[in-house]
Structures are given as C-alpha cells and as structure tokens.
Amino acid sequence: MLHFYYGVMGSSKTAMLLMQRYNYMELGLKVALVKPAIDTRAGVNMVYSRVGLQAQAEIVLESGNSVQEQLNWLAVQHAHSEFQYVFVDEAQFLTEDQVQEMADMSADLEIFCYGLKTDFLGNFFPGSAALLRLAEDIQEVPGSLCWCGQKATMNTRIDGEGNVIKHGEQVLIDTTGNQKPIRYIGLCYRHWREGKSHA
Numbered sequence: 527m528l529h530f531y532y533g534v535m536g537s538s539k540t541a542m543l544l545m546q547r548y549n550y551m552e553l554g555l556k557v558a559l560v561k562p563a564i565d566t567r568a569g570v571n572m573v574y575s576r577v578g579l580q581a582q583a584e585i586v587l588e589s590g591n592s593v594q595e596q597l598n599w600l601a602v603q604h605a606h607s608e609f610q611y612v613f614v615d616e617a618q619f620l621t622e623d624q625v626q627e628m629a630d631m632s633a634d635l636e637i638f639c640y641g642l643k644t645d646f647l648g649n650f651f652p653g654s655a656a657l658l659r660l661a662e663d664i665q666e667v668p669g670s671l672c673w674c675g676q677k678a679t680m681n682t683r684i685d686g687e688g689n690v691i692k693h694g695e696q697v698l699i700d701t702t703g704n705q706k707p708i709r710y711i712g713l714c715y716r717h718w719r720e721g722k723s724h725a
C-alpha cells in the first residue's frame with residue numbers, strides 16, 4: 527500500500543518517520559530509507575529531524591531515477607531478495623513519475639511517504655499532488671502550531687529577520703551559510719494570509 531503522511535513545517539514528520547522505521551527494523555524486517563536529492567540541508571544523505579533524530583538515507587533519488595531500479599540495486603548491496611518496507615522523507619520533492627511508479631509497486635510493498643502538502647504560496651508540490659491522487663492511505667501529521675496557538679496549516683517562507691516572503695521559486699533551500707538563513711515555519715491560515723510571522 528502507498529501511504530502519504532503530510533504535515534506542515536514543525537510537525538515532526540521526520541521524527542515520526544524515523545521512529546516508525548526503527549520499530550520495523552527492530553523486528554528484523556527489511557527496510558529502506560529513501561530521500562529525493564533536492565534537499566541538502568543536512569548533507570546529501572542525511573535524514574535529519576528537528577528534535578535530534580537522524581539517519582543516513584540508503585537511496586538518494588535523482589529526479590530521473592527509477593525507484594524500483596534503485597531498490598533492486600540496494601537489495602543486492604544488502605544481499606537479500608527484496609524490501610518489505612520503504613520510507614521516503616521529503617516526499618513532496620518526488621517527481622510525478624516516481625509517485626506513479628511507487629503506486630504501481632505498492633501491491634506487494636508498504637511504502638510510507640512523509641512530506642509537505644503545499645509550498646510557501648499554498649500550491650501543491652508535484653510530488654504531493656501525485657501522492658494525494660494516488661496514495662491509498664492519506665493522513666495528517668498534526669502538532670505544528672502557529673505563534674498564536676492555533677493549529678498551523680500553511681508553510682511560510684521567512685527571511686533572516688523573520689519577514690514573510692511571498693515571492694520566488696517553489697524550492698529554495700538556503701545553503702549560503704548565512705548566519706540568518708531563509709527558513710520555513712508553519713502558520714495558521716489567517717496569519718499566513720496576513721503575512722504575520724510573530725505577535
């Protein structure tokens with residue numbers, strides 16, 4: 527089955543993914559950790575959670591990669607036949623073709639995709655749109671709060687001074703090494719619309 531667990535920034539999606547993965551690993555099940563190549567915040571291979579959990583992705587998917595081919599390659603490296611569980615972090619960065627491929631693979635495989643639903647402008651990411659169309663199990667990862675105490679539902683891009691940014695390309699990850707880089711936070715709909723990132 528193909529699962530999509532979506533949440534906004536600050537909802538601890540990655541921590542949940544890593545804990546769920548750990549539970550399967552502890553049982554001795556064959557588990558693969560996958561991430562798209564686009565996110566380089568914590569090193570190309572690292573899956574890093576805000577609360578401190580981290581792990582090394584075994585597959586870093588380039589946009590042209592076949593998921594099945596990469597899993598086959600990894601199974602050979604691990605000297606076993608096939609994976610039973612696949613975990614994908616930052617799944618919003620998957621391509622539509624990769625999500626389609628995962629849906630086609632998911633009759634015999636449990637695939638857990640964790641990611642954002644929408645970008646800082648409130649639009650779908652290509653990967654999220656495909657997952658919302660094709661995943662058989664779709665659940666929200668709650669827990670992120672706006673500064674006002676309401677549930678955060680909207681991803682917001684802010685600059686080093688905390689000002690809300692409402693223009694620019696969909697994917698922008700600040701790797702310039704600035705002291706105060708561009709960041710993403712979760713806001714409630716009202717404060718996202720008003721562009722108010724603090725009291």
Ligand SMILES: [Zn+2]
Pocket residue numbers: 672673674675676713714715716717
């Ligand atoms: Zn708010």
